[in-house]
Amino acid sequence: MPPPKSQTTQTLNADQQAALFRAIADNSNNVVGVKDLAGRYLYVNTKYSQLFHLPQEHYLGRTDAELFPADTAAQFRANDLRVQHDNMALTIEEIVQVDGQTRHFLSVKFPIHDFLGTLYATGLIATDITARKAAEQLLWASEERFRLAFEQATVGMAMIDIGGNILRINPHGSQLFGYQHPELEGRSIESITHPQDRARVMALIRKILRNDLPHGEIEKRYLHKAGHFLHCRVAISLVRDPQGVPLYFVAHINDITETLRIEEELLRLANTDPLTGVANRRPFLERMQQELARVRRYGTPACCLMLDFDHFKLINDRWGHSSGDAVLRYFSQTCLQRLRATDLLGRLGGEEFAILMPDTALAGARELGEQLRVWVAEHPLQIGDQQICFSISLGMTELRADDKNPDQVLARTDEALYRAKDLGRNRVEVV
Numbered sequence: 460m461p462p463p464k465s466q467t468t469q470t471l472n473a474d475q476q477a478a479l480f481r482a483i484a485d486n487s488n489n490v491v492g493v494k495d496l497a498g499r500y501l502y503v504n505t506k507y508s509q510l511f512h513l514p515q516e517h518y519l520g521r522t523d524a525e526l527f528p529a530d531t532a533a534q535f536r537a538n539d540l541r542v543q544h545d546n547m548a549l550t551i552e553e554i555v556q557v558d559g560q561t562r563h564f565l566s567v568k569f570p571i572h573d574f575l576g577t578l579y580a581t582g583l584i585a586t587d588i589t590a591r592k593a594a595e596q597l598l599w600a601s602e603e604r605f606r607l608a609f610e611q612a613t614v615g616m617a618m619i620d621i622g623g624n625i626l627r628i629n630p631h632g633s634q635l636f637g638y639q640h641p642e643l644e645g646r647s648i649e650s651i652t653h654p655q656d657r658a659r660v661m662a663l664i665r666k667i668l669r670n671d672l673p674h675g676e677i678e679k680r681y682l683h684k685a686g687h688f689l690h691c692r693v694a695i696s697l698v699r700d701p702q703g704v705p706l707y708f709v710a711h712i713n714d715i716t717e718t719l720r721i722e723e724e725l726l727r728l729a730n731t732d733p734l735t736g737v738a739n740r741r742p743f744l745e746r747m748q749q750e751l752a753r754v755r756r757y758g759t760p761a762c763c764l765m766l767d768f769d770h771f772k773l774i775n776d777r778w779g780h781s782s783g784d785a786v787l788r789y790f791s792q793t794c795l796q797r798l799r800a801t802d803l804l805g806r807l808g809g810e811e812f813a814i815l816m817p818d819t820a821l822a823g824a825r826e827l828g829e830q831l832r833v834w835v836a837e838h839p840l841q842i843g844d845q846q847i848c849f850s851i852s853l854g855m856t857e858l859r860a861d862d863k864n865p866d867q868v869l870a871r872t873d874e875a876l877y878r879a880k881d882l883g884r885n886r887v888e889v890v
């Protein structure tokens with residue numbers, strides 16, 4: 460025996476069914492309406508009547524052309540006729556002016572048939588999607604702004620997933636690393652990072668992921684496709700979803716290789732005597748300061764030697780200033796060849812030089828001074844067929860733990876040097 464039919468469907472009469480339909484339609488948030496084939500309204504729900512501030516009865520028997528501006532009515536009618544013609548439901552976006560504002564509706568229009576299957580009306584269920592469209596528009600605009608900024612940026616930009624793979628890279632970034640765009644997408648960022656920088660980068664990434672830092676900046680080296688490394692300054696930010704779940708990183712990459720090279724060059728120039736290429740006074744005193752600290756801390760010996768050309772004025776007067784310059788350069792090159800890598804030759808000014816000798820006791824320093832003095836005296840500078848003979852006087856001292864600063868050491872070497880000059884020049888004296 461078949462199960463009994465539900466009580467409700469069994470007993471609903473036509474009036475009850477009509478009331479049921481109205482109850483559902485009037486409580487819907489959607490706009491609902493029914494029109495006959497000529498386009499006259501047979502029914503509108505509460506939402507429909509409220510939308511245009513007209514009572515439900517006002518619509519009945521009227522067409523869209525009688526109710527709405529011509530272009531709105533024409534749009535509605537055309538869509539209704541399509542439904543009638545195709546005899547099937549149509550989902551379409553319709554644009555309507557409501558209270559002077561443009562509203563977007565997602566309309567489902569469908570054919571309605573009588574018991575014999577004859578089409579006699581079209582129905583409408585429309586959802587107001589204006590707010591959603593506006594949100595989509597805003598999102599599109601912001602995505603478009605980001606896309607343009609990303610694509611056209613004159614710094615390298617990359618979106619990197621949480622696993623460290625490049626999701627997207629901009630054309631400038633590809634070019635920076637020597638790749639065709641977008642060849643690098645899908646590659647891991649680790650594969651183009653200098654091995655010695657990986658741990659530092661990971662430490663920063665972990666801090667950002669733990670929320671210890673909102674974003675971070677780091678200097679690191681990237682591997683260029685051609686095999687060399689680029690020094691870059693990278694700003695890294697983490698994009699999270701509204702719940703705070705990390706989505707991906709955005710990295711701004713600035714190539715600072717050239718900047719670092721220029722900085723290094725400027726530093727080198729600032730520390731170098733332009734005539735001879737040896738250290739000038741400033742780095743010499745800085746090194747002496749460091750050596751004094753070592754002497755105080757470890758008690759290792761170190762010596763300072765100061766030397767001055769004898770009667771250099773006569774060399775200039777006799778051979779000319781440029782020959783004097785040549786003597787200073789000749790001496791510097793010779794001296795550099797004879798010193799250990801740890802020794803430092805500096806030009807303190809004029810024709811006065813100094814040598815700092817770490818890990819050297821006075822006896823060793825004296826020996827080196829003597830060798831230099833003898834070598835200089837025995838090796839005149841040859842310019843064409845002219846021989847420029849010259850000699851040097853040297854004063855030296857040991858760095859002492861109680862020396863307060865390099866000036867104190869220099870004062871003693873100066874004293875020794877003047878003694879060497881006083882005692883006849885071309886000799887080494889110790890204080």
Ligand SMILES: Nc1nc2c(ncn2[C@@H]2O[C@H](COP(=O)(O)OP(=O)(O)OP(=O)(O)O)[C@@H](O)[C@H]2O)c(=O)[nH]1
Nearest residue numbers: 767768769770771772773775780781783784809810
């Ligand atoms: N060619 C050249 N000469 C320099 C340079 N710097 C200093 N001098 C010269 O070195 C000479 C130093 O002269 P003085 O200080 O009188 O000493 P000196 O003639 O070497 O005599 P003593 O030091 O007493 O042996 C001066 O004539 C300076 O012009 C330089 O860069 N190039």
